[in-house]
Amino acid sequence: METVVSMEANEEAKVEDGIAKETGSEPVSLKHISDPDPDPEPDPVVYKLVRVDGEGRLVPATDEEVLVVEDLLEDEKPEHCAAECEQPIECIKTEGCPLQKNHVQSSEGISSVQLDAAVDLGKKIIQPEEIPCQMASASAGNSISQPMSAVGCPGSEGGLVENWSSRTDLATTGKPDFSKLKGEICLDNLTVKELQETFRATFGRETFVKDKRWLKRRISMGLTNSCDFSTTAFMIKDNEVLKKDKKENRKKSAVYKDLVVGVASETAGGPTNGLNRLADSNPNFDDRKTESLLLEHDSVREDPSLEQRTAKRVRKPTKRYIEEMSEEESRGSSGRLVSVVKSFEHRQSCSKACTMPVQNVRLAGRPMVTRQDSLGGSGVQVPYVSRVRKGRPRENFMPFMPSGIGLATRTVRRALGEPGPAPQDEMQNEVLKSSLSPGWNQQPIAAASENDNHHLERKEVELEKYVELKRMDSFEDNSDDNMGTVPASSGGMRRKHHRPWSLTEVVKLVEGVARYGAGRWSEIKRLAFASYSYRTSVDLKDKWRNLLRASFSQLPAEKGMHNARKHASIPIPAPILLRVRELAEMQAQVPANFSSSKFTGQSGGSDRSVHETRSGYL
DNA sequence: ATTAGGG
DNA sequence: CCCTAAT
DSSP, X not given: XXXXXXXXXXXXXXXXXXXXXXXXXXXXXXXXXXXXXXTTSOOOOOEEEEEEOTXXXXXXXXXXXXXXXXXXXXXXXXXXXXXXXHHHHHHHHHHHOSSHHHHHHHHHHXXXXXXXXXXXXXXXXXXXXXXXXXXXXXXXXXXXXXXXXXXXXXXXXXXXXXXXXXXXXXXXXXXXXXXGGOSOOOGGGOOHHHHHHHHHHHHSSOOXXXXXXXXXXXXXXXXXXXXXXXXXXXXXXXXXXXXXXXXXXXXXXXXXXXXXXXXXXXXXXXXXXXXXXXXXXXTTSOHHHHHHHHHHHHHHHHOGGGTTOSSOOOOOOOHHHHHTTHHHHHTTSSSHHHHHHHHHXXXXXXXXXXXXXXXXXXXXXXXXXXXXXXXXXXOOOOOOOOOOOOSSOOXXXXXXXXXXXXXXXXXXXXXXXXXXXXXXXXXXXXXXXXXXXXXXXXXXXXXXXXXXXXXXXXXXXXXXXXXXXXOTTXXXXXXXXXXXXXXXXXXXXXXXXXXXOOHHHHHHHHHHHHXXXXXXXXXXXXXXXXXXXXXXXXXXXXXXXXXXXXXXXHHHHTTTTXXXXXXXXXXXXXXXXXXXXXXXXXXXXXXTTTSSSOOOSOSSOOSTGGGOTTOOOO
16 A cells, blocks of 8 residues: 655655646656766755555655665666556556456456557567566555545655556546557657657647657557557447447546456456356356356346446345335334434333334344444444344445444434435445446545455455356356355445355255255255355245245246246246246145145145146246 | 244 | 244
8 A cells, every 4th residue: 555656855846747747857756766876967856765655645765665666767768667567557457356367367368468569669568477566566555545546645746656647647638549559669769759749649648758768658658558448448248248449448447447357358258158158168167257247148138228238237235125224213203313312212211112122122222332422422433234133144234334424424414303314324325336336337436444455345245246147067166155245344244145046056956855855944955055155044945935936836927927027037947947846746835826826625636737737938 | 043934 | 135933
C-alpha cells in the first residue's frame, strides 16, 4: 500500500500533471535522486524520496527504499521504463482478479499483445510472470483504493509516479489514433518532431515536450498500455467470444478492465466453444468457468432482448434476504427502528417484552448493542450485522458496512423522527449494490474505509454469482467447500447464497435416496455427500422435495408450460426425474397433491400415475 | 442433532 | 435457501 515516489521539496518545482503543460525541462523523476552529477543541470530543486501511505500522507522513505529505487533507475533506458510501468499494471491485475487462475490467463492474453507492441518498437518487454513485483504490489494496492484519481492523494499529485499518471491518461483520454503507429516504428530514429507527432497519435493530444527520451518513453508506454486495453475488447455473447468496440473499452477504468479481462480471457482461453467439451476435456478446468458460461447462456436464453448486453446483470438478492430482520420488528409499531428501541427500552418494565417471542427478543437485542454504543457516544460504531444463527454454521449475510455510515444515518434519521422507509434497508441495499455488482456496470464505489480484504472479498462474492452450474462429469469437489462461505471482516460469515445444484449432485441425491431411503438425510449426507460440505442434510431434503415436485408436476402441466418455465438453472434430465418418481412411488412418498390431481387411494396405490410412460420431456 | 414442513 | 417446530 505504499508507493515510492519522488517529491520535490522545493516549492518552485513544476508539477507534472502527466497530461498538459509540459515544460521544456525534464519531467520530475526519480532520476535526480541517483544522479550523482548534478552539474550539467544545476537545478536548485531538491528531491526527496518519500512514500505515500494508505492515507495519502507522505512518509520519508527508508534507506532501503532509496536503494531500491536507485537500483531501478540505475539505467534509465526506454525498455526499462516499459518494464517498469508494466509491473504495477500486471500486479494490479493480480489484485483485480478473483482467482489466481484468472490472473494467469489474463496475463497471457495480454502479454501476447503487449509483446507485439514491443516488437514493433524494437524493444524488449519482460513477461509479466517474470516481473519481480517488489514495488509493484505497493502501487497496485494504492491504485485500487484510490482509483483513477490523484485527488485521493492530497499533496502528492505531483509525486505520482510517471507510469501511474500515464495510466490515468489512457483511461481518460479520448480515442487515440493509432494510424500512425502501424508497422514497425523505431522511436530511436525519429526526430523530436516526429516523436511529437507520434505522441499525438498515441495520446490524442499535442505535446510540446522536446525531450526525445521523454517522448519515447511516453510513447512506448502509451503503446504498451493501449494494447493492454485492447485485450479487453471481448464480450461474451451466447457462448461466443466477440470482439468489442475498442473505443468503448478504452474508456473503462482499469479496475473494470481487470474484471473484463478475466472473463474474456477465460472464455478465449478455452479449448472449445462447446461447454461439454470445455468441461470434460480438461480435467483441471475450473468448474466455475463452465458454470459462468452456462449461466451466461441461460440468461441470454431467458431474455432474448438482453442479448446485446455485454455484462451479466446482477440479480439483486431477494428482498427477503435483505429485510430478514425488519419483518418482525415492523409489526406493531410505525418505524422499525423505533420499534427496536422500544422493545429494548421496555424490556425491563414492560410485560410485553417478556411475552415477546423468543426470536423477537433476540432480534431486537442485537441491534441494541450497537445502538447503545452510538448513543453513548463511544464512537465505536459497529456495523449492523445480520442475525446470529444457530445450528449449522452460517454466515452473516451483510458484509461489514463501510465506516458505520449506515448506522449514523439511521441514528440521525431516528432522531429526526423521519418516517420514510427503513433506513437500514436502504443502506443495506446500497451496500449490496456496491458489493454485489460486478464492476463493469457501475462506478467503483471506492469506500474510503474499505481495505484490501474487502476488495478481494468482494471479488470473491462477485465470482460466486457466476459459480455453480456444474456439468455431469465435471469436477465438483474441487475443494469448493470454501466457496459458499466468505468470511466477513468482522469474523462473521456471510450467508450462503444460492448454490445451484449440479446434475451430479442431483444424481447422487437420487442414488442416496434409493439406497438409504428418503428421509435418512443425515445418512445420505454423510455417505453420499461426504465431499460436498456445503450441502447440509436439510439441503438434501429440500432438494429432494423439489425434485419430487418437479418429477410429478411436469407431465400434467406440460402443455401450458411452454414459455412459462424458463429454467433459470439446469434442467433436470427426464431420466432422473423419472427415477425420482419411481423412488417416490416405491417409498410411498407420493403426496396426493403432487401427483396428477385426483386424490383417490393415497399412499399405497403405486400403479396410478406411473403409467404415463411419456415421462419427462426435458 | 435430525426431520418435516412452511415460507 | 431459511426458519421453526417437533422429535
